[in-house]
């Protein structure tokens with residue numbers, strides 16, 4: 001399972017890293033508070049800040065990281081039961097992980113719907129509207145509702161696939177790898193509570209996250225108490241962590257070569273133009 005931290009090396013800021021995270025850099029949007037940009041009620045009143053940000057962060061402009069290709073290797077070797085992601089940047093798909101192996105818990109930019117009449121719109125349509133600096137609005141007669149990409153805002157339900165997969169996957173999970181997430185957004189953050197008590201849980205992140213709030217609660221990760229027998233925090237960058245793990249597995253060269261090969265293909269597809277943007281300045 002992963003969060004924004006597996007994509008920061010691609011140049012996409014996360015939410016909460018002090019200084020570089022989106023929440024510290026949204027002054028230009030004049031929001032009442034940073035989270036408002038992803039809140040449904042605020043969006044209905046003031047959609048402009050979200051669409052301005054969506055243009056900056058639009059999928060298709062970034063290349064997957066070493067961490068994404070590590071997940072792809074897990075898949076190719078038949079070890080990936082499922083990858084649960086909070087990310088909306090679609091880099092897992094770009095990295096070649098098939099849709100049936102993914103749970104995009106906070107939705108994707110793949111499709112969009114009118115908030116009023118639910119008419120579906122394609123990614124190409126909404127992309128053009130966003131890049132023309134318009135607030136996309138429904139073209140159906142007498143509707144003109146706002147059209148929103150199918151990413152999950154605060155105040156919206158997660159896709160049905162999330163709970164459907166969770167109930168069948170978690171009992172089969174024999175190693176949970178958690179990468180690049182502050183484990184603060186529910187219900188995603190409680191996935192680690194659903195695996196069997198005998199399943200080891202490995203966190204690869206810049207800081208410890210998701211720790212249990214009380215010694216007795218039994219919920220959350222437990223790295224430091226004497227009772228811990230299965231939780232491990234590897235602190236550092238996700239890419240370094242994946243590379244270190246790949247090294248232990250004897251896959252280091254394969255992983256590095258896969259990333260070089262795939263990035264070359266992405267560059268070729270984009271007509272030799274450098275594909276990767278500089279880190280986004282919001």
Ligand code: CNA
Nearest residue numbers: 003004005007014015016087088089180181182206237238
């Ligand atoms: P977050 O709350 O911003 O936390 C990110 C975590 O990753 C923090 O603990 C950081 O310390 C850590 N981190 C950042 N960069 C690295 C790195 N290179 N290596 C190791 N650790 C790192 O983000 P979460 O994903 O936990 O929060 C959930 C939100 C963020 C979801 O709703 C996402 O939709 C949303 N989000 C997604 C993207 C994206 O799609 N790339 C970008 C920004 C936010």
